[in-house]
Amino acid sequence: MDAKKLAGEKAIEFIENDMIVGLGTGSTVHWSILKLGELVKQGLNIKGVPTSRQTEQLANELGIPLVGLSSIDQIDLTVDGADEANPDFELIKGGGGALLREKMVASISKRMIVVMDETKYVANLGKFPLPVEVTQFGWEMTCRQIKSLGCEPKLRLNNNLPFITDNGNYILDCDFGEIYDAENLNHTLNMIPGVVENGLFVNMTDTMVIGNRNGHVDIL
Numbered sequence: 001m002d003a004k005k006l007a008g009e010k011a012i013e014f015i016e017n018d019m020i021v022g023l024g025t026g027s028t029v030h031w032s033i034l035k036l037g038e039l040v041k042q043g044l045n046i047k048g049v050p051t052s053r054q055t056e057q058l059a060n061e062l063g064i065p066l067v068g069l070s071s072i073d074q075i076d077l078t079v080d081g082a083d084e085a086n087p088d089f090e091l092i093k094g095g096g097g098a099l100l101r102e103k104m105v106a107s108i109s110k111r112m113i114v115v116m117d118e119t120k121y122v123a124n125l126g127k128f129p130l131p132v133e134v135t136q137f138g139w140e141m142t143c144r145q146i147k148s149l150g151c152e153p154k155l156r157l158n159n160n161l162p163f164i165t166d167n168g169n170y171i172l173d174c175d176f177g178e179i180y181d182a183e184n185l186n187h188t189l190n191m192i193p194g195v196v197e198n199g200l201f202v203n204m205t206d207t208m209v210i211g212n213r214n215g216h217v218d219i220l
C-alpha cells in the first residue's frame with residue numbers, strides 16, 4: 001500500500017467547487033494533483049496556485065486552470081506535503097527546495113491540509129535538517145551566521161553544483177538537532193539579512209492527513 005498516494009488522494013475530499021486551491025510540491029501532493037486533474041476533467045471548477053515550476057508544469061499537463069499571486073489576496077485551501085510534522089502541527093518543509101513559494105502560498109491560505117506518510121509524523125522536529133533558503137550573494141557569510149546559532153549548515157548540491165531554487169537562491173540544510181522552540185528559531189533565522197526564508201511552518205497548518213502502510217489514513 002502506497003501511504004503517500006493514500007494521503008495525497010484523501011486530501012482532495014476537502015476541495016469544493018469554485019475554490020482557489022494552493023498546490024504544493026513533492027511526491028505526496030503529486031497524488032493530490034493527479035486526482036484533482038481527474039476531477040477537473042469531470043467538471044470541477046477550481047483555480048490552482050502552484051508553489052513551484054515543477055507543480056506548475058504538472059498542473060498545466062493535467063489541464064488544471066492556474067492563477068498567480070498577483071491577482072489574488074486569499075486562497076481557500078492549500079494541499080502540501082512536509083518533511084516532518086509534530087503534534088503541535090509545526091512542520092519542516094523544503095526538502096524539495098520549494099519552501100519560499102510554499103510558505104508564501106500557505107500564508108494567505110484560509111486552510112492548509114498537509115499530506116504525508118506515517119514516517120514524517122514525529123514527536124520532535126529536527127531529525128530532518130532544516131532547509132534555509134539564502135541569497136547567493138554573501139552566502140558563505142550567511143552560512144557562518146546561521147552556524148553561530150548552533151547548527152551544522154551544508155550547502156545543498158545538485159550534480160556537484162549548488163542547487164538553485166526557482167527563485168535563484170541557494171539552500172543550506174541545517175542540522176540543529178531536536179528543535180524545541182520552532183517559533184523562536186523561525187523568527188531568529190529570518191532576522192539574518194541573507195536568509196530569504198526557512199522551512200519551519202508554524203501556526204499555518206490546520207489539518208494533517210497521514211497515510212499508513214497498512215492502508216489506513218489518519219486525519220488530525
Ligand code: 5RP
Pocket residue numbers: 024025026027028029080081082083092093094095096097098099102
Ligand atoms: C518541497 C516540500 C515537500 O512538500 C516536502 O519535501 C515533502 O515531499 P514529499 O511529499 O516528496 O516527501 O516541502 O519543498
